[in-house]
Amino acid sequence: MSHLTVFDLDGTLVDTPRAIVETFTAAFGALGVAAPRPAAIRATIGLPLERAFGDLLAAAPDGELVTHAVRHYQRLYKEIILPRARELLFPGVTEGLDELRARGIALAVATSKFYASADALLRSAGLRDRFALVVGADQVSRPKPDPESGLLVLRTLGVAARHAVVVGDTTHDIHMAGAASMRSIAVTYGVHGAAELATASPTWVVGTFAEVVARLGAELANSTHGIEVGREKEELAG
Structure with missing residues (x-):
């Protein structure tokens, strides 16, 4: 058995939540959109990226704006989170x-x-x-x-x-x-x-x-x- x-x-x-909030914030900056408060971003952790950005942007999860946000996040994730993985x-x-x-x-x-x-x-x-x-x-x-x-x-x-x-x-x-x-x-x-x-x-x-x-x-x-x-x-x- x-x-x-x-x-x-x-x-x-x-222990990535703080770094995830940092990465989300940077993704909003790359979009040229004001970032939500950290607490609002943190509340979406555990959801798929499309749904999280959709909720935060009040946009369709499969829409163009969310698609761009996800791409920025994935790029920034490699720069902000991956190098710190072991210490986290x-x-x-x-x-x-x-x-x-x-x-x-x-x-x-x-x-x-x-x-x-x-x-x-x-x-x-x-x-x-x-x-x-x-x-x-x-x-x-x-x-x-x-x-x-x-x-x-x-x-x-x-x-x-x-x-x-x-x-x-x-x-x-x-x-x-x-x-x-x-x-x-x-x-x-x-x-x-x-x-x-x-x-x-x-x-x-x-x-x-x-x-x-x-x-x-x-x-x-x-x-x-x-x-x-x-x-x-x-x-x-x-």
Whole structure:
């Protein structure tokens, strides 16, 4: 039986929210448009870029203005965020991912970033080889909070939803998990605080990445123990 953890990226593995706001602001400057307040930009983190810029510009997500904004963002992202990727990792992420893999837990990423941007960030942070699969917003028809990204991960890796846990810092991640019948760990150190995360009914809420690793380890141990007990009962019955 396989066990899987599906991670969000921004605000969960990498502390990018402040840099994302900086990049959005620079993209608005490149457009010649006044940038919204940082709080307004931050509130869109976790959404696909087209929807985020559409909301902030009060424009159609598939319109020309948003298309130009996304292109500016993607160009500036390479200049502002990628060079800082390693220093932006949350404490304990690299060691924690290695521990989970050593325990036999498969790891994946489901993100609202386009695949190329997510792949580049993970490579710049030195994490890409830890993940069996990365799913970006441009690889599905309906990104988070729709369950399509999570279901694609489950289907591709051949893992049942009951053996998978989603880890994320926004309600979009938690809603995706619930709609895909997966359990979830909400982390409070990212974009959404504990009160907002609670509205999405996560299975667990934690405050550090170390707690994420501990919770996943405990669930794996409980699952393994349950299997062993079941086998012992079958042997006694036989």
